Amino acid sequence: MGKIISFANQKGGVGKTTSCVNIAASLGILGHKVLIIDLDPQGNTTSGVGVSKRGLKGTTRELLNGELSAKEVMLETPFENLWVIPTNTTLAGAEFDLLDFDDSEYRMKTVLAPIKDEFDYILIDCPPSLGQLTGNAFTASDGIIVPMQCEFYALEGLSQLMITINGIKRKYNPDLNVCGILITMYNGRLLLSMQVIAELQKHYSDKLFDTKISRNVKLTEAPGFGKPAFYHDRNSKGAKEYVEVAKELITRI
8 A cells, every 4th residue: 555645844945845756756766656746836846747737637626626536637757657646826726625525634535545555655745834735635644754954943843843743643644643854955064054953853863864955956957857856867966865865765654
């Protein structure tokens, strides 16, 4: 049975989508069948795997509101073992759609149930908020990955996120756990980076990925080409680091 993992952080610009796309691609390279679900109305995950957001016949919104099934909206990408359920800006209205369902908190879990066994991993790129879409993803998930930068504001945001996760765990999904906190845009020469990591190790040592994602030009270039970093430059530091994170993830969940 496939594992469902949400990528979440209510703070934008922390490398959430970059991490989701590149870990998904890395899992595919390692021989696992992977589906990415773009749950962010910005649609950056969709374009990040080479799918145009224009003229989509089906999106995450149609999946959640029951107009189309997962098999009808998923697309095969050009990348090894990697599929995507795309989205565009229309997803912004999905939170209103969910109000029509008695089981609104469980819509994502319900619509993924028919295909869960077809994939080794299903990765959900959540929006940068703690609203109903993110809550829906958490209810459906086996684990959560939290990408974050080495900033003190990020530590405050992590505390709030943990409160939300514990609330979902208590009310809707008792099996939910954080399977990893991933440091992104890392610069080991900065004193601040070392201070933040020291705080994380004090409170979340068992959750921290050993591998950190360094600031890397190739990682920022790759989305412009509609490719994960490995397919843009497999020898780049960022591509290699994400493959190592994917290997760690396999042992965590």
